[in-house]
Amino acid sequence: MxxxxxxxxxxxxxxxxxxxxxxxxxxxxxxxxxxxxxxxxxxxxxxxxxxxxxxxxxxxxxxxxxxxxMTTNETSFFRDGLPFDAMRESILPELLQARAEQRSLKIWCAAASTGQESYSLAMLVRQCLQGTPDWDIRILGTDISPEVLTRAESGVYSQHEVSRGVPAESLVTEFQREGLDWVVRDDLKTMCEFRRMNLVGSWSGLPTFDVIFLRNVLIYFDTDVRRKILERAKRHLAPDGYLFLGGSETLLGLDLDQDFTRVLLGSASAYQVTT
Ligand SMILES: C[S@@+](CC[C@H](N)C(=O)[O-])C[C@H]1O[C@@H](n2cnc3c(N)ncnc32)[C@H](O)[C@@H]1O
Missing domain, CATH: 1.10.155 (Chemotaxis Receptor Methyltransferase Cher; domain 1)
Structure with missing residues (x-):
């Protein structure tokens, strides 16, 4: 050594x-x-x-x-499955109905890495909307690493990356082939924006979101930092919105029982702001 x-x-x-x-x-x-x-x-x-x-x-x-x-950027399309099932089966239908008047939905991937999480959500939203016009869908992906964000913005993925999670039928409809790679189609890209943001830095200009994916990043922080980030996330979550954490992440031991309520959605669980 x-x-x-x-x-x-x-x-x-x-x-x-x-x-x-x-x-x-x-x-x-x-x-x-x-x-x-x-x-x-x-x-x-x-x-x-x-x-x-x-x-x-x-x-x-x-x-x-x-x-x-020193960041770990491991990610994949529809990673861990269950949160995306919950989005497809219950959350998106519920929120699209609740937002039918304003026709606007905001989702935040707070540790977006190379963008697979954002584009997975964009695919689900597009499927749920089934061509209904005039919805303003914003999926913001943020990360501390400019390098992964450049990759996310490009929307270019290798065969190996798409084979980790993209269903065969979606590969045909949501991507186009470019040489050996696959490129996310423009109508998904237009829903997604990527921006550098440090979760322990400034959150200024961040709006209220209907759904927050804060997955597989809290594990890298100590208890105090986790609590502070979740307290801040709470202020950016709509009263009827949903927060997802990673499979091994929990609010247990963070003294936030008063702030969030855990909801079961099929086999997945998410959090809502306690009212
Ligand atoms: C393991 S990836 C998770 C990607 C995705 N959320 C998922 O679950 O598949 C963790 C990401 O968190 C980012 N990250 C680490 N520390 C951060 C910080 N302080 N602020 C913002 N992003 C951070 C890393 O750059 C990395 O891309």
């Missing part, structure tokens, strides 16, 4: 300050691996030089890349 304890502590301090991501002792190997890759991409001899450039020269763009390198 060439990463010194001092350097490891410095890196985890930066990552925690900038993104609230907690790197415990078991992540030492991961830090070294990912920073080695970053160092070689930057044309630097190694991790030590990379850290020195950030610490001693105050290279802020490199510090941001260092944080970005």
């Amino acid at each position: 060439s990463l010194s304890k001092q350097d490891f502590d410095y890196v985890r301090g930066v990552v925690r300050d900038k993104a609230a991501i907690v790197l415990d002792d078991s992540k030492e190997y991961l830090v070294e691996l990912r920073l080695s890759n970053l160092a070689s991409m930057q044309g630097l001899p190694g991790v030590t030089e990379l850290i020195r450039d950030v610490r001693d020269n105050g290279n802020r763009p490199l510090a941001d890349l260092m944080v970005e390198a």
Whole structure:
């Protein structure tokens, strides 16, 4: 192991300050691996030089890349299935009826990664609307990592990526082939916007949403940060809106029982603001 304890502590301090991501002792190997890759991409001899450039020269763009390198961007279309079943079977029909007058629906993917979650939701909304015109559908995808957002915006996915979750019939109707890749069709893209946002930074300008997907990101934060993010999310959730967390994420132990009520939707569960 060439990463010194001092350097490891410095890196985890930066990552925690900038993104609230907690790197415990078991992540030492991961830090070294990912920073080695970053160092070689930057044309630097190694991790030590990379850290020195950030610490001693105050290279802020490199510090941001260092944080970005420590994010885990794993995602897939219709990941974990059940929340999307709940959206299709109950939530979208309910909300589309409740919003029939204003004909507007806002969904937020608060850790959008490379965009599969946003486009999965866009496919469901389009299927539920069945061509009904004049709905203003906004699906906002935010993430701390500019790199994943650039990929999300492009809407370009490999065969391997689409084979992880896109049903065969949707592949034909919602994507077009471009060489070896698949590109999301424009009518899905127009529903989706991607924007850089740090969940522990400013939330200014964020509207109220009908549905919030805040999935598989709270696991990287400590209890206090999780609670604060959920308290903020509550202020951006419509009174009849729904919040989804990841399969291994829960409000248990966060002292938010007064704030949210858990609702069962088939085999899925979501949260609503307690009234
Ligand atoms: C594992 S992915 C989850 C993607 C998607 N929500 C899903 O469940 O498939 C976690 C994402 O959270 C983002 N992330 C980590 N820390 C963040 C922060 N402080 N603010 C915003 N996004 C963050 C990472 O860049 C990464 O793309």
